[in-house]
Amino acid sequence: MATRAARRVLPGFRLSFGYAVVYMCLLVLLPLSTLVITTAGMSWPDFWSAVSSPRALASYELTFGASLVAAVVNALFGLLVAWVLVRYRFPFKGLVDALIDLPFALPTAVAGITLTTAYAPNGWLGAPLGRLGIKAAFTPLGITIALIFIGLPFVVRTVQPVLQDMHAEAEEAASVLGASRLQSFVRVVLPQLLPAVLTGFVLALARGIGEYGSVVFISGNMPMRTEITPLLIVTKLEQFDYQGATALAVVLLTASFGLLFGTNALQWWTRRRLATP
């Protein structure tokens, strides 16, 4: 292996490999293991009561539910946005394309404050919604809106390159072969985009579950109603309940790992399915 690596750009397989391992340990493994070790100090019933208290359960429901809804919305509209950006030409396209990354670049707290101001009962969007009898800020709806905002780039940026590589020729071939627009989309376009859409969906979901900054302002943080799990963790830390906080963190960590594993399995499956020379 060392002789093979010797011809590569980076010199010294042992050195670079060792560096990578140490780096990963310091940055990722060590903090995560302290999390597990702290939790391991708890007895099983303590752990169980910490993670299954009614307040914790309500926060899971809200966090996972809102993230799921937001990720589904992002999958649908992200696909649409990516489609428009790739397939059509319009003025200020470059600007719109750059704006997609805004949720990545914007500090989440800024996003949170902005969204809260807009959706508050007297805000630009909150006031007309209020007249329709819809309350956005300080409700699960507001949390979902914040998560949609945060998750949009994930779907757009995973679908866009696939769509760019996809030639319009395949759709033309389908239409010449007698397929209607719907048949072309369902049988030709969607199957090729689906893996990318699913990957984007999972990434948006994972981000939504861990999102804190943009949600805390708009949620109102009422226990049992609009309190997300990351916020509950912070609340427990502020009350010096470190073990309770880490127990909840382990639950989120497990969910994140599960989703990451799912994404990787999905990518592996896609590569196998679309084996190209």
Next chain:
Amino acid sequence: MGLEVRDLYKSFGETPALRGIDLHVASGSLVALLGPSGSGKTTLLRVIAGLEVPDAGQVLIAGEEQTRRSPRERNIGLVFQHYALFNHLSVFENVAFGLRVRRRPKAEVEERVRELLGFIQLEGYEARRPGQLSGGQRQRVALARALAVQPRLLLLDEPFGALDAKVRQELRAWLRRLHDELHITSLFVTHDQDEAFEVADRVVVMNNGAIEQAGAPEELFESPTNMFVADFVGDANVLQGCARCGRAVFGALDIPYPEYQDEQPLAATAYLRSHDLELRRTRNGGGELPVRIVQARRTGSTVKLVLVALPCLSTLHLDMRPEEWRRLELQPEDTAYLAVHRASVFTRRPGSEEAFDSWTSSGL
């Protein structure tokens, strides 16, 4: 079922792609659209398939107006240059696609696809994906997919363009055999004249969005009606000279040109094909062109000669059989005489930029 195209115009923005195309493809024939890249041949194919909407003109299949119909209503088979196979579907499902979207019964789909896979000699490849096939195999799958729905017309865009020389040669012969079996009216686009002449019944030469000449391969070769075709088809030697009083003079070459009887000299261009020229040691009839041999190179079964016409110094290329060359006992730097058996002469009329008069003279 025949195809007719009437006075078709299409431009992309300011750039005209098709400028008044009239084309007739007889039922059951195999026609090649030949032209350099950018000549509008692919655009014409796409307009016929319904993938482009023409600015003006009509497309008729079997006498039926198609111009306003969408591609899916035309029932045309189209083979794309890069095949455009569905990479996420197996070979079987690719071929079956047209039948599936028409909601044909399962048994019928199964039978038709098996039959076609046998036809393209890809039995046992049903479950493969296009990514696991060679270029030639993909090409055949694309063809089977187009044929599955029993189209009224088969269109092929540079069908062999992306393949290597040997596979291309095989597929050419295969396409010709396939056409002889199926008798489906077919139109294919190519920039390769060998391909067009070898495979097609009729060749349509396109340039700059217009049809320059259409005819049987030998017709285009023997009597080109304009300079573009004379130049583009085959390898021709070009001589510049002038015409007056019913003669055209190119240096020492003086040939009859009854098209132009005036005394006022007119610029003329002559195209001479290698196989219409004969090299001689000595002057025989008197009409020969004196030449100096510059180079003689043996390439495979022919000797390629480079000659210079003596008074005017134009370069000429001539292919000969090796035994003929040996019999002449000539060396480079020797002077010899070139008998011209046939020439195509074109003159440019004063005041007109595009119109040429042509006259093909043989038996000189």
